[in-house]
Amino acid sequence: MTEAPTPSETLATKMPSFWAGAARVFDVSLGEMLWSRRTVFMVLVTGGPVLVAFVVRVAFALDLPAFRVNDLVVSGPTIFGLMVWVFFLRFTVPVLGVFYGTALMADEVEDRTITYLFTRPIRRGAVLMGKYLAYLACTGFVVLPSVMLIYFLVVPSRGGSLAAGFPSLLIDLVLLALGLAVYGAVFAFVGAWFRQPLLMGLVFIFGWEPAVVAVPGYLKQFSIAHYLQGLVPHAIPQDGVVSLLAAVFREVPSTASSLFWLAVIWAVAVLLAVRAVEHREYVLDQ
Numbered sequence: 714m715t716e717a718p719t720p721s722e723t724l725a726t727k728m729p730s731f732w733a734g735a736a737r738v739f740d741v742s743l744g745e746m747l748w749s750r751r752t753v754f755m756v757l758v759t760g761g762p763v764l765v766a767f768v769v770r771v772a773f774a775l776d777l778p779a780f781r782v783n784d785l786v787v788s789g790p791t792i793f794g795l796m797v798w799v800f801f802l803r804f805t806v807p808v809l810g811v812f813y814g815t816a817l818m819a820d821e822v823e824d825r826t827i828t829y830l831f832t833r834p835i836r837r838g839a840v841l842m843g844k845y846l847a848y849l850a851c852t853g854f855v856v857l858p859s860v861m862l863i864y865f866l867v868v869p870s871r872g873g874s875l876a877a878g879f880p881s882l883l884i885d886l887v888l889l890a891l892g893l894a895v896y897g898a899v900f901a902f903v904g905a906w907f908r909q910p911l912l913m914g915l916v917f918i919f920g921w922e923p924a925v926v927a928v929p930g931y932l933k934q935f936s937i938a939h940y941l942q943g944l945v946p947h948a949i950p951q952d953g954v955v956s957l958l959a960a961v962f963r964e965v966p967s968t969a970s971s972l973f974w975l976a977v978i979w980a981v982a983v984l985l986a987v988r989a990v991e992h993r994e995y996v997l998d999q
Contacts, residue, residue: 734835738843746851751812755852758808759859762800766863773870789873793864797885801860802892802941809852810896811914815904817844818990838987845901852893857886884946892941895975898982905989943971
């Protein structure tokens with residue numbers, strides 16, 4: 714005569730694997746994120762650079778002197794490279810990482826739905842991973858097409874070639890996806906471990922990173938932007954004011970070093986975030 718399975722054994726039998734559980738959460742979370750207020754904010758943020766690109770295209774068509782540095786004409790591909798770095802890698806990607814990453818679990822606590830999530834037959838870590846993958850899909854769906862639109866608006870101007878610049882565009886898209894992944898993982902970790910994670914994230918991206926990237930020394934090695942900078946495929950023109958920017962950002966790591974440390978940061982952040990969600994007791998405010 715066989716013994717009846719215990720409740721814990723029955724639950725373990727019904728519980729899907731980690732990645733199967735994450736896929737279930739991904740399906741639900743992606744729809745919620747796409748129709749959330751954060752996505753409206755994200756569209757507005759990414760729409761700003763597109764509007765700037767349209768203005769640049771008009772200025773190029775009218776041959777305005779705004780894009781001349783000491784009589785040197787700044788080409789369309791150069792403007793595109795600067796826009797990718799200034800508008801996306803240094804602003805849009807970190808901001809989205811903060812607002813989405815810190816909210817992956819905080820929103821569930823605030824909406825008082827985290828108890829329901831954690832009573833489902835899905836591992837806690839799988840819940841976080843599914844929501845993190847939904848964040849990547851949602852932000853990538855909006856950010857990457859906007860960069861492509863800017864590319865087609867700006868690059869053909871002033872002698873630029875769409876075909877010649879296409880390999881750089883592909884690198885830019887991969888770089889932006891990598892930035893979204895790393896920033897999102899870091900701030901998912903911050904949101905899982907700390908109270909007031911949004912404030913900590915904003916201080917990091919608007920305080921710490923701009924300060925350490927702009928000054929010489931080893932402190933910049935403790936910023937994500939430093940390693941993303943080593944992967945940027947665009948050359949900065951060495952003339953006038955723009956050369957000053959090049960001098961500020963001259964200390965960049967190699968491509969191999971950048972990829973290695975970004976992978977390490979991402980892996981450690983994801984593992985620590987999953988561990989935090991697996992072991993933390995979430996207390997709902999009364």
